[in-house]
Amino acid sequence: MKEFKTESKKLMDLMINSIYTNKEIFLREIISNASDAIDKLHYKSLTDKKIKIDKDKLEINISIDKDKRLLSITDNGIGMTKEELESNLGTIAKSGSQDFKNNNEKKEDIDIIGQFGVGFYSAFMVASQVRVVSKAYGSDEANEWLSKGIEGYTIKKAERDDYGTTIELTIKENDDEDYDQYLEYNTIERLIKKYSDYITYPIKMEEVREVEDKESKEKKEEREVKTLNSLVPLWKRRKNEITDEEYDTFYKDKFFDYESPISHIHTSAEGTIEYNSLLYIPSHAPFNYYSKDYEKGLQLYSNGVLIMEKCADLLPDYLSFVKGVVDSPDLSLNISRETLQQNRVLKTIANSIENKIIKELERILKEDREKYEMFYKDFALQLKFGIYNEYGLNKDKIKDLILFNSSNDLKQVSLKEYVDRKKDGQTKIYYACGDSIEMIDKMPKVESLKEKYEILYCTEYIDEFALLTLREYEKMEFANIATEDVEPEEEKEELKKNNEEAKGLFDEMLKAIPEVSEIKFTNNLKNHPVVLTTKGAVSIEMEKAMKLMPNADSIKATKVLEINESHEIASKLKDLYENDKEGLEKYTKVLYAQARLIEGLSIDNPTEISNIICEYLSK
Numbered sequence: 001m002k003e004f005k006t007e008s009k010k011l012m013d014l015m016i017n018s019i020y021t022n023k024e025i026f027l028r029e030i031i032s033n034a035s036d037a038i039d040k041l042h043y044k045s046l047t048d049k050k051i052k053i054d055k056d057k058l059e060i061n062i063s064i065d066k067d068k069r070l071l072s073i074t075d076n077g078i079g080m081t082k083e084e085l086e087s088n089l090g091t092i093a094k095s096g097s098q099d100f101k102n103n104n105e106k107k108e109d110i111d112i113i114g115q116f117g118v119g120f121y122s123a124f125m126v127a128s129q130v131r132v133v134s135k136a137y138g139s140d141e142a143n144e145w146l147s148k149g150i151e152g153y154t155i156k157k158a159e160r161d162d163y164g165t166t167i168e169l170t171i172k173e174n175d176d177e178d179y180d181q182y183l184e185y186n187t188i189e190r191l192i193k194k195y196s197d198y199i200t201y202p203i204k205m206e207e208v209r210e211v212e213d214k215e216s217k218e219k220k221e222e223r224e225v226k227t228l229n230s231l232v233p234l235w236k237r238r239k240n241e242i243t244d245e246e247y248d249t250f251y252k253d254k255f256f257d258y259e260s261p262i263s264h265i266h267t268s269a270e271g272t273i274e275y276n277s278l279l280y281i282p283s284h285a286p287f288n289y290y291s292k293d294y295e296k297g298l299q300l301y302s303n304g305v306l307i308m309e310k311c312a313d314l315l316p317d318y319l320s321f322v323k324g325v326v327d328s329p330d331l332s333l334n335i336s337r338e339t340l341q342q343n344r345v346l347k348t349i350a351n352s353i354e355n356k357i358i359k360e361l362e363r364i365l366k367e368d369r370e371k372y373e374m375f376y377k378d379f380a381l382q383l384k385f386g387i388y389n390e391y392g393l394n395k396d397k398i399k400d401l402i403l404f405n406s407s408n409d410l411k412q413v414s415l416k417e418y419v420d421r422k423k424d425g426q427t428k429i430y431y432a433c434g435d436s437i438e439m440i441d442k443m444p445k446v447e448s449l450k451e452k453y454e455i456l457y458c459t460e461y462i463d464e465f466a467l468l469t470l471r472e473y474e475k476m477e478f479a480n481i482a483t484e485d486v487e488p489e490e491e492k493e494e495l496k497k498n499n500e501e502a503k504g505l506f507d508e509m510l511k512a513i514p515e516v517s518e519i520k521f522t523n524n525l526k527n528h529p530v531v532l533t534t535k536g537a538v539s540i541e542m543e544k545a546m547k548l549m550p551n552a553d554s555i556k557a558t559k560v561l562e563i564n565e566s567h568e569i570a571s572k573l574k575d576l577y578e579n580d581k582e583g584l585e586k587y588t589k590v591l592y593a594q595a596r597l598i599e600g601l602s603i604d605n606p607t608e609i610s611n612i613i614c615e616y617l618s619k
């Protein structure tokens with residue numbers, strides 16, 4: 001007897017002792033595996049001439065032996081070798097298994113089973129023993145995998161005529177739960193209709209009926225093999241015949257998500273290029289979405305035959321979260337070896353899909369704000385990155401899909417909404433950058449400016465890159481309030497005069513902080529003594545972002561130290577300039593350090609600053 005891997009054991013324990021009310025999903029899991037196995041062989045046969053199969057015979061068979069309490073599911077798919085039986089069924093191979101590992105400490109088992117298609121092991125919810133007999137295509141040896149549960153499993157040689165796999169479940173005896181039902185034709189038929197109707201291979205089962213002979217009145221058995229599924233894949237069926245629940249189940253099942261998508265787009269195109277597509281916009285990002293493990297792509301079918309699990313060329317990066325299937329009779333089966341650039345059909349489909357998704361997102365934003373914000377919470381980063389990426393190639397397509405926090409009501413606002421409610425005479429779209437809304441709100445300039453204009457809060461480093469890539473929205477330029485002059489004309493004149501008069505003072509101060517390029521008075525600040533702003537293309541937020549990127553840390557913002565003209569510190573500085581040059585130097589250093597800290601920058605000389613402050617504190 002071999003032991004299961006630890007994670008498998010845990011999962012299995014959950015299955016066996018499950019109080020989960022939806023045990024019936026076990027059948028869906030097994031059928032789905034069988035269908036995958038047939039897909040694999042089918043695809044192989046289409047691309048490898050040496051493999052010859054009769055594709056009309058590809059099917060899944062279900063049989064029941066009530067006396068022995070056996071429910072068997074047989075497929076003539078690719079099968080498994082001894083090693084594959086061992087590695088596939090001895091450990092969790094599931095895409096959701098990582099999620100499971102991360103979650104099983106925290107959540108109830110009900111959650112886990114509902115959330116992740118738990119695959120093969122779900123059989124143990126209804127079976128006291130599971131026996132798998134499989135023969136890999138091209139091999140002449142069959143093997144049997146057998147397990148009664150958590151203790152482990154055995155593998156040994158077995159007999160089987162043809163390639164393929166049989167999963168034989170010994171159904172548990174009834175307790176509080178009715179397990180007998182899984183030995184009834186009617187239950188199985190109902191479950192197949194409910195969960196597996198979209199499977200593209202026939203799922204067959206023999207129905208045994210008792211009928212009374214009309215003349216002799218004798219009872220006799222009548223047997224008939226029936227196909228339980230409708231065989232037309234969901235995406236090929238008519239929209240008005242599909243319920244929301246069917247769309248939903250299909251999505252969760254096929255794309256291993258436990259939450260419903262925010263929307264689906266089902267289209268069928270006829271004309272020069274014929275195709276069906278069924279696309280889904282998820283409500284949240286998968287756990288690995290923002291990692292290099294995440295693979296974008298749509299399932300690609302050619303007339304119902306799966307030819308590629310994830311066709312990346314069908315989706316631009318900024319829409320990489322979209323899931324779905326595309327099926328076209330106009331695609332060659334060898335498409336996987338070609339690329340988008342080479343294939344006109346694929347390119348046309350990709351373009352039309354892209355437009356449809358954008359339109360749908362715009363529609364949801366307009367008509368169901370709450371739903372959109374739920375989606376946006378997880379995918380904002382991707383969309384904003386999409387604007388900036390590829391030198392802004394897609395910026396116009398995405399600009400109406402992004403939202404920013406706003407000073408108005410701290411709610412999210414689209415650029416369109418911002419522009420529509422701009423103040424009279426306002427010519428620019430103002431934004432401010434910082435680590436969080438709270439930090440931006442405390443920024444000296446924000447305090448006074450937000451009384452005049454609405455300000456967009458950029459809290460992600462990508463925000464400003466996106467805005468700079470857009471440059472303008474409906475002819476209004478974006479302006480970082482940290483770099484922008486926003487004073488009224490009269491005050492500007494007065495300020496200019498005062499700045500000129502203080503030139504000597506500023507020159508003296510600059511000697512103490514040579515990395516600052518300019519010092520000036522401002523009347524933009526309410527209570528704060530100082531603020532750090534920038535000149536030129538690189539802002540402080542960009543300097544911070546660059547610092548995180550390799551080989552780019554030499555890029556620095558050109559800094560301006562602005563001093564609140566009406567703050568007491570202004571006259572103190574003037575006084576020091578006349579009477580105490582050494583004191584002025586120290587004051588300058590401390591003020592600059594303060595300004596840096598407010599901006600969220602670190603200081604290079606903390607000991608020196610601390611000593612100066614201490615010196616003054618002890619006076």
Ligand code: ADP
Nearest residue numbers: 033034037079080088093094095119120121165
């Ligand atoms: P998943 O299907 O998500 O990978 P499962 O636990 O359901 O997880 O199955 C584990 C693996 O066992 C599958 O990935 C597949 O390789 C293999 N397998 C299961 N059932 C079959 C089958 N009927 N034919 C061939 N391989 C199968």
